[in-house]
Amino acid sequence: MSLTPVPGTPPLPPVPSDACPYSAAIVDKPVPRTAGAPVLTVAGNGVATWHLTRPADVRAVLGDAASFTSRRGPEDPPPGPAGREILPTRPGMFVQTDGRDHLDYRRLLNHEFSALRTTASAARITAHAEAHVQSMVSAGATADLVAQYALPLVSQTLCEVLGLPWTPGSAPRMLRVFQGRDLGNADLNSTTTPVDHLVRDLARDALAAPHRYPGLVGRIAAEGIDGRALTEDELAGLAKQLLMPGHVSPTHMLGLSVLVLLEEQPAWYAKLAADPGSATDVVEELLHHITVKQHGLIRRAVRDTAVGGVLIRAGQWVTCHLDGADAGPAAFAPGRTPVTHLAFGDGPHQCLGQHLSRVVLVGGLSVLARRLPALRLAVAPHQLHRRVAHTVAGVTSLPVTW
Numbered sequence: 001m002s003l004t005p006v007p008g009t010p011p012l013p014p015v016p017s018d019a020c021p022y023s024a025a026i027v028d029k030p031v032p033r034t035a036g037a038p039v040l041t042v043a044g045n046g047v048a049t050w051h052l053t054r055p056a057d058v059r060a061v062l063g064d065a066a067s068f069t070s071r072r073g074p075e076d077p078p079p080g081p082a083g084r085e086i087l088p089t090r091p092g093m094f095v096q097t098d099g100r101d102h103l104d105y106r107r108l109l110n111h112e113f114s115a116l117r118t119t120a121s122a123a124r125i126t127a128h129a130e131a132h133v134q135s136m137v138s139a140g141a142t143a144d145l146v147a148q149y150a151l152p153l154v155s156q157t158l159c160e161v162l163g164l165p166w167t168p169g170s171a172p173r174m175l176r177v178f179q180g181r182d183l184g185n186a187d188l189n190s191t192t193t194p195v196d197h198l199v200r201d202l203a204r205d206a207l208a209a210p211h212r213y214p215g216l217v218g219r220i221a222a223e224g225i226d227g228r229a230l231t232e233d234e235l236a237g238l239a240k241q242l243l244m245p246g247h248v249s250p251t252h253m254l255g256l257s258v259l260v261l262l263e264e265q266p267a268w269y270a271k272l273a274a275d276p277g278s279a280t281d282v283v284e285e286l287l288h289h290i291t292v293k294q295h296g297l298i299r300r301a302v303r304d305t306a307v308g309g310v311l312i313r314a315g316q317w318v319t320c321h322l323d324g325a326d327a328g329p330a331a332f333a334p335g336r337t338p339v340t341h342l343a344f345g346d347g348p349h350q351c352l353g354q355h356l357s358r359v360v361l362v363g364g365l366s367v368l369a370r371r372l373p374a375l376r377l378a379v380a381p382h383q384l385h386r387r388v389a390h391t392v393a394g395v396t397s398l399p400v401t402w
Contacts, residue, residue, distance in 0.1 A: 036324070038308045049317040050310070051296070053324030055342065057308035061299055061320055063347035065098045068299035068318060070349060072096050092230075092237020095349055102348065104225050105238070109352060112161050112216040118355040121157075125359055128156050129367035135168075137371075137402075142378045145398040150254040151247070153364055158246045161356065162239075163215020164202070195244055196236075203235035216242075242353075249292055250357045252387070252394030254364050257286045259398060261365070263381055265332050272369035279362040281334035286361070288341040289332065291323040292393045297345060372402045 039051045052058050061068045094105035111117065132153050136143045143149070159166035203221075206213050207230070210221040217239060224230050230238070261269040261282075271278050296319035301312045312318060322342045344351035351357070368375065378399035387394045 038310045038312075040310070047317065049319055050307075050312050051319050051321060052308065053321045054308060055325045055340070058320040058322065058325040058342060059346045060307050061318055062297065062345055062349065064305070065102075065348050067301060067303055067305040069098050069302050070096050070102075070299060071098060090237045091233040092235065092239075093241055094238065095241060098348075106348075106352065108220055108223075108225055109216065109238070109242070111219075113352050113356055115355045118359050121160075121356075122359050122363060124160075125153075125157050126363040126367060129153055129363050130371070132156075133367055133371045142399060142401045145258055145400045146251065146255040146395065147397065149368070150258075150364070150398075151251045154247055154250045154254065154360060157356070157360055158243070158353075161215055162242060163213035163218045195240055199236040199239040199243065200232070202239050203232045207232060207235060246353055248392050250353070250360055252392055253287075253290065253292050253357065254361055255394055255398050256290050256292065257283070257361060257365060258368065258375075258400075259377075259384075259395065260286060260290065261369075262376060262400075268332070268334065269369055269375075270373065272366055273373045276366045276370065278334065279366045280358075283358060283361045283365065284339050284341070285332060285334040285336065287343040288326055288336075288339075290393070291326045291341075291343055293322045293343075293345075293391065294393045295319070295391045296321040296323075297349075375400055375402045377401075 036053055038054075038057060040048060041051060042048050052061060092105075094102055094109070097105065132149050135152075136145075136148045139148070156166045202217065206217050206221040210218040212218065213221065217235075220230060220238070221235060261272075268278075268282055272282060299318045299320065301314050301316050301318060303314045305312050307318075322345065325342045344354040344357075378401040384398070385396045387396060
């Protein structure tokens, strides 16, 4: 999709070549954009979009749901990330709602994802990580860290929260569905992908027998919202939005974190093995340096609003580039304060699963460093393949040995 800067605005900050793998200088310059003044572009179909890359500008838009809506409608589908259309919002797609609708959905889901609940699950997640490392080691002297460690760990943890069955025997279907999946709007609002079939079956069964799902899915199927029962479409939409981002983003964040530590920060990988207490600071620094959300968060102005010295007109689209907004000092310095990254977004729509993601990353990296202190890449960095044309950054596989 061709984007042309409007005369009088600066050029759009550069992005890397699609052929560029994650390897050299990933920590020195891990973000595809640099922060700068708002840029207005016009797509080939005439749709105007403002691109925001400065932290203050991004926070201003994401924090102002009254001026910038997340809703999608059939009357306003501009080209979306990576040239895809933005489809109308399906029932249950809570990140594409605002106001009372969004608040009701968030209240319904918050309990299982609270900081208190997820912190209490840390020991169990660490035990899962231990088991997945042992499984990986038992299978041979090399492994694909994404497929054999990151994805199973994330999947098992998330399924426990949701109350879905997860055993080594039942996991393959779930893993096949989410291995390599994208996280684009077209996927979230589609109705015909393998994910759709999975969540439709899940919703139908959970509404008929909620007691079979001893977690979030069974609870919300039984409770509904303020006494109103969830529809099958609504529960399927909620389940899809929890399962799809909940698998894809943490999986690739964990994979890229290992890659950065092995290739660019081996001293910090060694420190994780010697001092597990450093893991929290290391994870926050990794979140600052690696922004897996590649194509930004999209909003539409509902009224004329000044942001970053420009006037964004009602009806214009805005893309908040988290990768540019998180561009900061090149030094890798765990323990920096305050923690100001935007890895989980900002405002009322900030990531529901951020606390769980942090616990998984801390446990996953700590166990890996302690159990496999000699871990290293099994291929040259330039042989790794980036996920291109995806809204979530990552590598398709991460061959390692020890």
